Amino acid sequence: MSYERRGMILLTRKAEFSSAHYYWNDAWTAEENVRVFGKCANKNGHGHNYTLEVTVAGEVDPVSGFVVDLKELKEILEREVVSVYDHRHLNLEVPEFAGRVPTTENIAIAIWERLEGKIPHARLHRVRVYEMPELFADYYGER
Amino acid sequence: METSIPQTAPKAYLSRRYRLSASHRLHSDAFSEEKNRAVYGKCANPYGHGHNYVVEVTLGGRVSPTTGMVCGLGELDRFAQTNLLARFDHMNLNTLAEFRDAVSTTENFTIEVYRIFERFAGAKIERVRIEETSNNSFEYSGRATGEAKLV
Numbered sequence: 001m002s003y004e005r006r007g008m009i010l011l012t013r014k015a016e017f018s019s020a021h022y023y024w025n026d027a028w029t030a031e032e033n034v035r036v037f038g039k040c041a042n043k044n045g046h047g048h049n050y051t052l053e054v055t056v057a058g059e060v061d062p063v064s065g066f067v068v069d070l071k072e073l074k075e076i077l078e079r080e081v082v083s084v085y086d087h088r089h090l091n092l093e094v095p096e097f098a099g100r101v102p103t104t105e106n107i108a109i110a111i112w113e114r115l116e117g118k119i120p121h122a123r124l125h126r127v128r129v130y131e132m133p134e135l136f137a138d139y140y141g142e143r
Numbered sequence: 144m145e146t147s148i149p150q151t152a153p154k155a156y157l158s159r160r161y162r163l164s165a166s167h168r169l170h171s172d173a174f175s176e177e178k179n180r181a182v183y184g185k186c187a188n189p190y191g192h193g194h195n196y197v198v199e200v201t202l203g204g205r206v207s208p209t210t211g212m213v214c215g216l217g218e219l220d221r222f223a224q225t226n227l228l229a230r231f232d233h234m235n236l237n238t239l240a241e242f243r244d245a246v247s248t249t250e251n252f253t254i255e256v257y258r259i260f261e262r263f264a265g266a267k268i269e270r271v272r273i274e275e276t277s278n279n280s281f282e283y284s285g286r287a288t289g290e291a292k293l294v
Binding site: 023025027028036037038100101102103104105106108109133134135136137138139140141142143 | 201
């Protein structure tokens with residue numbers, strides 16, 4: 001996470017999607033799921049308006065003055081994330097959550113995995129997912 | 144909630160925002176009245192004033208493969224209710240023990256909140272950010288010197 005090279009810029013693009021989900025671990029009893037996940041364990045699901053912030057790091061192109069073409073970044077977010085998540089049930093319709101609880105943390109990690117290596121001329125720096133304005137998760141690709 | 148999270152699990156950061164309203168007055172006994180007025184301006188007015196603070200806490204940790212979480216949100220909210228909101232909401236900061244020997248600036252408030260969340264057992268506090276107004280915010284990452292850890 002160090003940017004000693006001259007001209008390194010962090011650039012952030014937002015996108016929004018609205019999705020349904022619930023929290024459930026099949027390895028546990030119903031009582032255990034309710035104890036750990038509370039009202040999020042309602043298997044009929046509930047939903048949120050998510051806000052996604054994708055931050056990329058890169059050097060400014062001397063000709064275009066861009067780090068990345070924002071229109072291209074917008075299209076990548078639309079294709080890789082929004083078109084898959086928006087107005088969908090994350091547990092039932094998005095493959096990475098078949099075996100993974102769709103918490104805000106796991107959504108941020110899954111979006112990182114969807115975007116990694118797909119943004120030309122820049123490096124993925126941070127994925128931030130707001131489940132609501134008062135709750136958000138950040139992932140920097142750390143393992 | 145869980146004791147064994149594999150070392151290969153991804154590390155993420157969870158941030159939660161809490162709101163509290165409190166009064167304070169910026170005044171240092173080490174300064175003369177004139178000096179207090181010069182340094183703190185209208186914040187030194189004798190009867191105090193108040194803010195709607197937004198306290199944003201960021202916790203870091205490996206995401207549990209079974210819960211998908213850095214820490215339990217209920218556990219975090221209960222901790223914040225007891226140790227942050229019940230202690231500071233609708234209080235005069237200057238009357239509290241935490242500010243007996245420290246000016247109740249939002250810098251000092253931010254450091255105090257960081258120290259409080261260091262006692263939270265569910266995950267490691269990484270950063271506290273407090274918005275005093277929509278124009279002023281303060282961050283502390285527990286470091287004496289150097290740049291903030293998170294960008």
